Amino acid sequence: AQSVAQPEDQVNVAEGNPLTVKCTYSVSGNPYLFWYVQYPNRGLQFLLKYITGDNLVKGSYGFEAEFNKSQTSFHLKKPSALVSDSALYFCAVRDGYSSASKIIFGSGTRLSIRP
């Protein structure tokens, strides 16, 4: 069965420093991978996705993610963190490309950026 793991419950970074939020996945076929962000009392906002092609995917708010097939990872990155990036981040995988495919989310990583 497909699954997504986010090994860190919390990541703390100083403003201006680079940040990485880790994600590993397990799927039986080609992975369709996503990152979402959730601000307090809000729904999830789509950040970026990997379907095929270039392993480095660029998304909203300056975020990017690197797909690594050999390590089955899809880590979220940003070169310079902002305090406003503090939020809950979810990695997700779609388990196929059919009308029966569902999107499975990781447990989430709380990102805290200190001034």
Next chain:
Amino acid sequence: DSGVTQTPKHLITATGQRVTLRCSPRSGDLSVYWYQQSLDQGLQFLIQYYNGEERAKGNILERFSAQQFPDLHSELNLSSLELGDSALYFCASSPPVLSIGGTEAFFGQGTRLTVV
């Protein structure tokens, strides 16, 4: 604004009661997903509908049921409510699967259910 509308935003009800949560997907989206997020928890996939038919089921309790109507809106019915059912319930929708790039889901703002 994602284009997915959920009502109501907040709901407070007593144990043993039944509630219905409503979701209107984005225009043109055929898939609707329901997720449960408990306090400081991740997102638990409940159920998915595609063009009116149930297509995938997750860890949905037997006390919970859902349906998607011909106009594509969806309802999640929660019955015999327990204190532990208090959570944020999210609906998401995605475009028809054959559309290029139509893979991600777009989320509503959620319904916060409090069972007292």
